[in-house]
Amino acid sequence: MKTWVDLQTDSFLDANARQRAIGLVDEGSFTELAGPMDRLQSPHLPLLGEAVEFDDGIVTGVGLIAKRAVFIASQEGRFIGGAVGEVHGAKMVATLKLALDSYEKMKKDNPSLPDNRGPVAVISFETGGVRLHESNAGLLAHAEVVDQIQKCRGKVPVIAVIGSKVGCFGGMGFVAAQTDVSIMSPFGRLGLTGPEVIEQEMGKDEFDSSDRSLVYRTTGGKHKYILGDANYLVEDSIGSFRQKLSEVLSLSQDEINAHRRIGSLRLVENQLNKVRLSITLKPKDSKDVWKYAGNDNPESLVDLSTSDFLSVARRLKFMAANEEV
Template sequence: MPNWSKLQTRSFLESSARDRAIGLVDEGTFTELAGPFDRMSSPHLVALGEAVEFDDGVVTGVGKIGRRPIFVISQEGRFIGGAVGEVGGAKMVTTIDLAIAFADELKAKSPSIAPELLPMVVISFETGGVRLHESNAGLLAHAEVMDAFQRARGKVPVVALIGSRIGCFGGMGFVAAATDVIVMSEFGRLGLTGPEVIEEEMGKDEFDASNRALVYRTTGGRHKFIMGDCNFLVDDRIAAFRAQVAELGKLPVGEFEQFRRIGSAALVEKQMRLVALAAEMQPKDAYDVWRRAGNNDPAGLGDAPVDDFRKQAQRLSV
């Protein structure tokens, strides 16, 4: 078991899925569910003669922050790029459903229970999307996770954390967008199509995936914060993500609606205004959008320390 205190100072970007899961909750409270000793490996990979992991690249468990139960899902990008298949998807869905059932049980026993005693789901995304080895089973897993979010809505808050090496791309980009809150570091990346795929399909002139600065100012946490796709931007430490989760844990479930990006007619209208703005602007670079948001020196803002960025950045309003 890793030293919990040392985990708090560790880079979220550099940490494994299990270390993130343990470090996000209070010391000594994490209990893993369906861990490696349960040997829940993918039958699809076995059938294809591929290597397996006995947790299928997804760590699930439950712990506490203060008095609030925290159901944790943490993806491991070092196993098939964090791609989601049937078993990993089932672990995610089951964890969310356990949190919902626990919330229902607590409220049935005590209708006036304090909000901070009700469970919350936290998902540390590190994934390129669907596991192509499993085709339809992987796609179905994505749909089932989003369906679980709908069951949780208004009962159990679902918080997305994005700050790991792979980022959050493919169908899982859609899944992350459907959570209640997104917390990122500047090193987190979020999108539908990854930079390498864009370059492969459209050519280097369209998107140079080797241009690290371009990739981060297009898919990274700073850009997503300005665009409103990321609700909170934190430092690259497990402790910083944990602190933001702890602050969110003080809120009643109804307060989480204000952070959502989808799920209402008003939000659909906002997205349509963004589409219209993009068609009008025809931006050549993310910095064009930053400038439109009121950031007159986007390059300087992009290079500023993250604390200064949080204080100075103007978010896009449509």
């Protein structure tokens, strides 16, 4: 049996959803809510003859980091690729709702609650998006998660951690973009349309999904860090993610807000300018963008260790009018 101490040095990539949930918070503090013993399984999969899981592929609960309540939803990629069905989605929504409800209660009991002492919500993404077997319910769940994230804004920081095998794709790519802070490892992958789907739809000439290096430098953590889609890049261990989380938790609400990638006119302007850049720059590869961002030898970044990468990599600058962050 893995202890919490083992988990800290374990690869985040290889960890299952429950190990991530347990290891991201302080030792022994994780309490699973709506766990496998509650048998909240998908009502749809049995009708299609598909295997079910007692927790519907998501581990939800609450733990502590430095005495601060951390509500966690952690997706299990090995169960139908972490796809979001009705129950799976409802558990994620309820996790965010619980965090917000406890914030409201704390604020009511203690109106002078400092803004970095309230609860936070963490989503450990490992998903391809909607579970097609439950398409409408799955899509609706995405919308409800987004709705909850909006309700949490300015109250409960919502933090995305991405570093698992399946990555974070499809509708959940949109959801991850709307969180306040995103933390990735170089093995984390983030995007809308996954590599296999691009190849299937557009052909191997457009995107060769068997080219691992291409896949990682297009969707992986290093690229997302340079682009600004990931706020932080950390080593591939549960402990590294936990360490970064605890640093983020010490920030004030204003500082948390400054991490957002979308959510204001200014931020959207920045994103649109990056889209415009892709038209003028006509990049053939992520490395063209890395070069534009000021990395004179982009090829060298590909194989750098995380710490070496962080010490030399230059990030794309903020592109809203006459402003830099």
